[in-house]
Amino acid sequence: xxxxxxxxxxxxxxxxxxxxxxxxxxxxxxxxxxxxxxxxxxxxxxxxxxxxxxxxxxxxxxxxxxxxxxxxxxxxxxxxxxxxxxxxxxxxxxxxxxxxxxxxxxxxxxxxxxxxxxxxxxxxxxxxxxxxxxxxxxxxxxxxxxxxxxxxxxxxxxxxxxxxxxxxxxxxxxxxxxxxxxxxxxxxxxxxxxxxxxxxxxxxxxxxxxxxxxxxxxxxxxxxxxxxxxxxxxxxxxxxxxxxxxxxxxxxxxxxxxxxxxxxxxxxxxxxxxxxxxxxxxxxxxxxxxxxxxxxxxxxxxxxxxxxxxxxxxxxxxxxxxxxxxxxxxxxxxxxxxxxxxxxxxxxxxxxxxxxxxxxxxxxxxxxxxxxxxxxxxxxxxxxxxxxxxxxxxxxxxxxxx
Ligand code: ACO
Numbered sequence: 073x074x075x076x077x078x079x080x081x082x083x084x085x086x087x088x089x090x091x092x093x094x095x096x097x098x099x100x101x102x103x104x105x106x107x108x109x110x111x112x113x114x115x116x117x118x119x120x121x122x123x124x125x126x127x128x129x130x131x132x133x134x135x136x137x138x139x140x141x142x143x144x145x146x147x148x149x150x151x152x153x154x155x156x157x158x159x160x161x162x163x164x165x166x167x168x169x170x171x172x173x174x175x176x177x178x179x180x181x182x183x184x185x186x187x188x189x190x191x192x193x194x195x196x197x198x199x200x201x202x203x204x205x206x207x208x209x210x211x212x213x214x215x216x217x218x219x220x221x222x223x224x225x226x227x228x229x230x231x232x233x234x235x236x237x238x239x240x241x242x243x244x245x246x247x248x249x250x251x252x253x254x255x256x257x258x259x260x261x262x263x264x265x266x267x268x269x270x271x272x273x274x275x276x277x278x279x280x281x282x283x284x285x286x287x288x289x290x291x292x293x294x295x296x297x298x299x300x301x302x303x304x305x306x307x308x309x310x311x312x313x314x315x316x317x318x319x320x321x322x323x324x325x326x327x328x329x330x331x332x333x334x335x336x337x338x339x340x341x342x343x344x345x346x347x348x349x350x351x352x353x354x355x356x357x358x359x360x361x362x363x364x365x366x367x368x369x370x371x372x373x374x375x376x377x378x379x380x381x382x383x384x385x386x387x388x389x390x391x392x393x394x395x396x397x398x399x400x401x402x403x404x405x406x407x408x409x410x411x412x413x414x415x416x417x418x419x420x421x422x423x424x425x426x427x428x429x430x431x432x433x434x435x436x437x438x439x440x441x442x443x444x445x446x447x448x449x450x451x452x453x454x455x456x457x458x459x460x461x462x463x464x465x466x467x468x469x470x471x472x473x474x
Contacts, residue, residue, distance in 0.1 A: 086457045093353065096277075097454070098285060102135060102440050103276040107354035112361065114274055115139070123364050128239050128269040129153065129211070132436035135274050136207055136443060152208035157233040157242070159216055160190040167224040176428045177312075179221040180214070181302040187213060188295035197294050206294055207439045214435045215239065218428045219246035240265040243432070248420065260375040261419045267368055268415055271361045271408060272433025274440060280304040280311065284438045286454040288445040301438045302431050308348075311409075311430040317349040318413040318423050321382040324389070331389040339398045347393055349410030351402075361408040369414040376418060383414045 089095040104113045112119040115134050122131055126140075133141040133149055141149065166186055170179055187210070197206050212233075220230045223246075231249045233242050240262045248255035257265075275281065283304035287297040305311035324334050337343045352359055373380060390406055393399045416426055445451055 086459065088459050091353075092277075092282075097282060098277070098445075100276060100441070100444060101138075102444060103274045103437070105276055105354050107352070107356050110355060110358040110360045110363075112275070119271065119360055120364065122270050123267050123368075126270055128266050128273070128433075128436075131270045131273050132207075132211055132439075135436045135440040149204070149208060152205055153212040153239070154233075154235050156205065156209035157212035157216055159213060159220065163187065163190055163217075164220070164230065167220060167230075170221075170224070172225055172227070174221075174225075175306075176218065176221050176225070176425050177302060177306045177431070180217055180428055180431055181299045181306075183217045183221075184210070184214065184295055184299040184302060187217075188293060191295070203294075203443065207436075207443075210294065210298060210439060211435055214432050215243045216246065218425065218432055219243060221428075222247055222422070222425060238262065238266075240269065244419065257419075258376075260372055264368055264372045264415050265419060267364070268412060268429065269433040271364060271412075272430050274434070274437030278310065279307070280434065281437060281441050285441050285445050288442045289451060289454040294439065294442050297442050298435065298438045301434070305431055305434065306427060311427045311434070313348050313407075314409040314413050314416075314426040314430060315423055317386075317409050318382065318417065318426070320348045321385045321389075321413075324385050325381055331385060331392045334389065335392050335396060335398075339396075347389070347399070347404070349407055350393060350399065351404040352407045355405065355407065356403045358405050359407045362406040362410050365408065365411040365415060366406070369411045369418070372415055372418050378418065380414055380417065382417070383411075386411060386414060 087095065102115065104116065105111065114122060114131065115138055117134065117140070122134075126134075129150065130141055130146060133139075133145065137145075163183065163186065166183060167179070170182075191206060191209050197203055216233060223230045229251060231246045234245055234254075237245055241257045244257040244261060244265065245255055277285075280301040284297045284301040287300040288294075292300075308316050320334070323329070324331060334345075335347070337345045338347045369383060373383065390410070393404070399405075412430075413423070413426055416429055417423070421429060
């Protein structure tokens with residue numbers, strides 16, 4: 073508990089809102105969420121329509137430039153992506169500096185920072201053409217870096233992008249092709265990955281996007297701001313949850329634990345266990361992305377003629393939790409991470425790459441928010457206040473007296 077008198081600082085009254093549960097940090101025209109009714113729209117377009125009809129790249133253009141592109145704009149942005157998809161030769165050397173067990177998120181954030189030195193000079197980011205090119209470069213190269221870090225992890229040569237494939241197909245090609253044997257993704261795999269990326273493309277003021285906006289508010293460049301977003305996404309309460317969901321489902325399977333046993337463990341607060349992939353700060357009835365992904369996981373496994381015992385466990389876990397007063401009274405429902413891992417597993421993405429996949433998807437959103445901050449002539453630097461709870465005045469004790 074905080075002594076309310078402490079809220080009165082020397083410069084006036086401060087509102088204290090732990091975790092910003094009810095504090096708006098900005099106004100934004102990018103993404104709309106109605107958490108009570110499970111509504112999510114990018115620039116006004118319902119997520120359900122985008123998930124089925126839209127390519128990831130046109131969704132990126134919608135978020136970043138404000139409108140769905142016409143044919144000419146699509147073609148122009150596509151060629152910018154193509155021209156910018158290969159890494160500078162020198163960037164390849166950075167991969168050698170990481171230990172083979174380096175976490176792909178640490179590689180991704182470091183490489184995005186390094187990319188700034190190889191891409192456009194910083195002053196060009198803010199003119200319209202320079203920004204377009206930097207945005208295309210980041211979207212294209214995030215994918216290239218992710219696939220290249222996987223290749224260096226498994227000790228295979230880096231595979232370069234092909235110019236005739238769409239974004240999702242190209243990623244799978246760079247992940248799974250080996251010299252002299254090109255990997256051709258099936259239409260079902262490419263469609264499922266495209267949908268995964270569209271559903272992750274933006275989500276207003278979540279932890280990583282707020283981080284991007286905060287860093288951008290100091291005037292930091294696009295790459296520095298996005299790299300900070302990658303690091304914020306890494307945490308298990310945010311993007312890292314998609315890995316943790318699969319690890320949780322695996323533990324249930326391997327430990328021969330029933331879903332009821334696991335839910336009982338979660339409810340026993342002393343265990344520290346959470347039902348990963350459940351709960352959301354804003355969605356209080358359902359997360360529309362989770363619904364779409366649950367159906368998509370079913371359809372993908374059917375089309376691939378495979379079964380995944382983890383999908384059965386996930387479905388059962390959801391049923392058990394949603395019939396339990398602990399979850400019902402706290403309004404905890406599956407979030408985007410609950411079913412997304414089943415899809416990624418089905419298309420062969422290793423679990424330790426899952427959060428990187430989220431980062432690839434979220435990159436357009438981060439770019440759109442960086443631009444919104446940077447374009448705002450009245451933008452002030454983000455600088456929250458605090459309630460100080462330390463000692464009022466402490467003497468400096470000489471070293472030999474401590
Ligand atoms: N399992 C068990 N209990 C939970 C869970 C969960 N997944 N989520 C919330 N609760 C409990 C809390 O312990 C708290 O209980 P209490 O009131 O008895 O103390 C109550 O529900 C309210 O939860 P908060 O912690 O206030 O929720 P908050 O909005 O701060 O956190 C979050 C949201 C981080 C998503 C949380 O629900 C969580 O940790 N979920 C699991 C991790 C996860 O799936 N993260 C991905 C989120 S979506 C995304 O970033 C893409």
